[in-house]
Amino acid sequence: MKHLQKKIWLLAIVVLIIMVVIWMSLTYYNQKMQDQYNQILERYLIMNELNMVSQELVGSLNSYVLTPSDENIRTVERHKSRMNVLYGQVSDFRNAENASELTNYMNLTVSLVEMAERAINFQAAGETEPAKTALNEALHIADYVSEMRLSVIDKELVTYDIVYREIIDRSEKLNELGVWLLISIILLLLFFTYWFSLRITQPLEKLTNSARQLAKGRFDIKIESDSKDETAILAGTFEQMRSNLNQLFIETKQKAKLEAELQESKYLLKESQLLSLQSQINPHFLFNTLNTLSKKAYMDGSAETSDLLVSIADLLRYNLRHMDRPTALREEIYVLEQYIHIQKARYTDRLTFIHEIDEAGLDTLIPGLTLQPIVENAIIHAVEPSEHGGTIWFRLKNEPDRVIIEVEDDGPGISNEKIDELMAAREITSEKSTGIGFKNVVQRLRLFNGSEQVVQIESERGKGTKIILYIFKKEAVPVNY
Amino acid sequence: MRKIVALMAAGLGGFLFYSTFQAAGAVFYTNWHLPAESKESPDRPRVAFIMNEMDHPFWVEVIAGAEEQAEIAGVDLDVTGIYGTNRDDFLRKIEIAIYSKVDGIIVQGLDHEKFKELTKLKAASYGIPIITVAHDVPKEESLRKTYVGSNQFSAGEQLAAQLIEDMGPEGEVVLMMNAEQEYFQQQRLDGIKNYLNGHSEIETIEAKIGADSNPDISAISDLLNYYPETEAYIAVNAAFTQNLVTEIETRSKVDPYYLYTFDEEREAYALLESGKIDGIVEQSPQEMGKISVQRMKEWLDKENVPLDIEGYFTETRIIKDAAPQ
Structure with missing residues (x-):
């Protein structure tokens, strides 16, 4: 049953491939979507973090100016280096829409860092008053950073508005696709299964019909099969059997006919022989008697009677002699x-x-x-x-x-x-x-x-x-x- | 029957596949509408353009001219400003621009200590050139590179000349000004007075509305009560025009009065068209925007240094009411 098995395997594989393709594409799509989300979210987080670190920097600077200890200066330095890292990341977010806002934002943070450094330098040099002025300036700038962050994020919201809408739109489209896909696959599978089962059962049905015809005694209908699987072999064998049977049947019929004819001819012969025997009680005696009578008639001068008797004798002899050939x-x-x-x-x-x-x-x-x-x-x-x-x-x-x-x-x-x-x-x-x-x-x-x-x-x-x-x-x- | 069923199945199948592919296409369409990569090269100069009353028709035109020129000159123009005239907010904008390290600032001049301090100290320490536009500040106090706008002094003269022509060489003229001294207002006043000095029959009355030194005139209605005989009014600060016309209308006809103003008043043209005022000094806001950006670019490119410290003046002309008086 290699071929039938192959067909079943084919069906299973086709279904499997469809499922895998759908699953893979949906996973891929999901991944893409997730990436998109993450990317946008990351922008916000980093932009925001730059502001948060700015505020912390100013806070730590304030502590340092009030109590200039090593620990405080380390905190300020830590925040500064963190700001540098964030600055690099934020600079990657530049695009055509937000270029000016983002540049302003970043430059403000740079100004903040510079002002902080100035305050630290003054403080280190022991000049408290200028240090405090610089600290005040830094506080101002931190304020502006905060303000500019709002503008930047505002701008982000506006520029990414269309992307958000697209994401929402695509989610809805995905649902729609799911429904269509479900209906399509159901229909496809139904159709495929129907076709597939038909391909298996149709030759079998044909064979069954042929078998029924054979059972009814019709040996002369050819059994055909157009499939290529095991049923074809079955049909071929069946057809051979039928043709053999048919030949045998015809031969038997012919033989029977011949037999009947022979029988009949024998019967006819028997009858004719019997009849001839009946009509010739003793043919040789009759034959001899007729010849004697012929001679007697001839002697008596009745030539005509004599000829007649000879004719009868000849007829009789012919009958006796030529009956069987x-x-x-x-x-x-x-x-x-x-x-x-x-x-x-x-x-x-x-x-x-x-x-x-x-x-x-x-x-x-x-x-x-x-x-x-x-x-x-x-x-x-x-x-x-x-x-x-x-x-x-x-x-x-x-x-x-x-x-x-x-x-x-x-x-x-x-x-x-x-x-x-x-x-x-x-x-x-x-x-x-x-x-x-x-x-x-x-x-x-x-x-x-x-x-x-x-x-x-x-x-x-x-x-x-x-x-x-x-x-x-x-x-x-x-x-x- | 079989054929019909097959045909229907084929149609349904076709429709389903079409819809599925359509939906799949919409879902897997990878072209997100992400913002374009920044095309602007980092070495393009960033210039901040800062003003009051951003939505004012006058300023809308200035910005239009500036943006047009920025496009040509290859300048990233960052137009910021405030809606209204809050001084602190305005100064804050300038400060942010300075800390944002823009390459240049074009700003509406403000005759104020803080403004002068910002431009003189902070901007200079950050090495940011400043060009004033439309309204100037005294050049010694602000360290501005140049001024682009109307020559307010000559505009005042033009207006005074028109007044004499309309009214004749004698009478009283009330010059309405803001109590807070502003440089451009002072320039206009100087111009008017300079011209009227030649006509001894004309008496000028300077009315500083809302000023503490002159408590009798806190509002325009007081002004009308105070000088009931005066027929000529010049709104040196254009902002008073609308109020003045409304106030006069409540008492009598506007026609006999000689009313003049500057085009910074929002309603100036509408008032002129309806014949309620007699003349406007029209400036060239678009030119101002254009030239200011151009000059800034020249400064940044070190092409035309130093810029003319006196300023680059744009055209001013008197627009008269077309209808016969």
Whole structure:
């Protein structure tokens, strides 16, 4: 589950980065703000301290002039050095706005220090009066320092006014930013999570749907997956399984079909054999008897009867011999002629048989006993019922890949329903016929040709029926008779 | 439906991101409006300009001229002063300027002991040059470098000449002055008297208002009672003009009176326009400011030393009421 794990990690990292970025920028901002505050505050403190130290200096100077002790002079010196330090710091605060006030302020403190030094010098020299005057001056100046401090700080307030307002403004803006940020992040995360979960669940859902289709038995729908993670592998494997199953399914179906066809042909063969056996109680005995009768008739001077008997014998022999393998059309037509010969003897002038045969197609193979049952049908339905008899046309046309055989009569014709029934019905039913039924013939031809398109029936009521058979010249489907 | 939802989500997202970035931009915008670094080089001379009545139109013009010149000359001009005329506060300002070690002081002259002491002793000991402007002090007593302003003496003469022209060569003239002697007032008075000396028919009366030596005239109303026949009044100290006009108006018409003053009176021009007074001595305040700074700069640069101790006089002229009398 590397890929899915990666995706989850990605989500977590993105969230983490957003949080860190926000946290860092807010911290940075806070720091900046703090610095700004401190800077401004420090200015005030130092400016103020300069004034405070000035006052302390004057105070200590006063103590020194009153009681000039070493300790007092040290205090004065300490304050003086402190003032020098502060002076340096304050001079850094100069800017375009406060330059003149600040300079005045600083120079006042310098004057103060100078005056203090003068007082100390006078005092050290023992001149008390000038020292006191200088002390008074120093007190004055300290007063002015105090006054100037107010102006300086006043000026500071004015110049930094806009900065204070900015700071306040930014605090408000920060709150605003917080709200926007919160909403944005919530929305972003919702969207991201939705998208992310969709990317995981969508392929899975697709797979589930495919599985459902498979369960319903539809093996022919391709399973597709456009993701690149583990579900793709799953889908691929699944697809392979489906295609295997599908192939197996198709193969099984084909095999079953073949099996059924084989079964059927076997059945048909059995039936035809049985029928032929039934019709020939003892074929050899009958055959021999017919030959004997033929000789007897010939001897009695009835040549016609003799020929007739020979025809019957030939027909019988053909039936016995050629039931289980394809024969050439030539032989089939020979047998057909023998049969017509016999029927002519029966119907005399009522039966007219006309045949047009293309000699080139005579070598084509055909299942045995195919033509005779069809012609027999024509005689039974067209000639027999009519008092005036009928005509039967038999045509054989040769084409490059097939042979067309037409059997046409001028009988009453058959209805379309009957035609459909004859064409469609596959089951074998007994019917009114001497030998093998029409359906049997059609079925065998179909199996022989390996195609459904073997027979065509055209009929017009009162005019006659035309049956067309197509026999393909190519190697026949190997059907074992 | 799906499309609409997607579109709405996109719009909402866009709006949110825009707002967020907008807010972030406002918060993280680093350009604080801090005051600019001081551009002024430390060696630019710092000059303090100190005066009374900072809001007075006269002084506003002086300052305007001074600041203009300071810009040109490259001088840091530190204009300080007081609102009103409190002497102690004024002197305190000067003292602070001295202790602040400015490079030069331009100051309205004050004829006072403390002023003279400050300029003479303290400023000199700190090596700070002083130029008086508009009002002078005696040069020997103040050690000022020079004076820039009207020649008060000749201004007095001009005014007296105008009076004679308007009134004729005889009559009484009351000269109103402040009880406390001021140098510029004295100069004007000298000028007027000097001119009127040539006209023996003119009688001048010096009225020092509020002076202890003359308790009868403590106010302008007393003045009017005291000299009911007088028709001509000159406010040598311009501050009395408004009161005088008001007082006369309560008694009679102002028209018959000949009233003259100097342009230091705030209402002078308004009074002139309404025909209540007859003439004003107009000075050149802007010129004063300009020239004073220029001279100070020259002194500091040691270009034109020594400066003319008598002073640099600016133009004065009489402005008459345009309306016929």
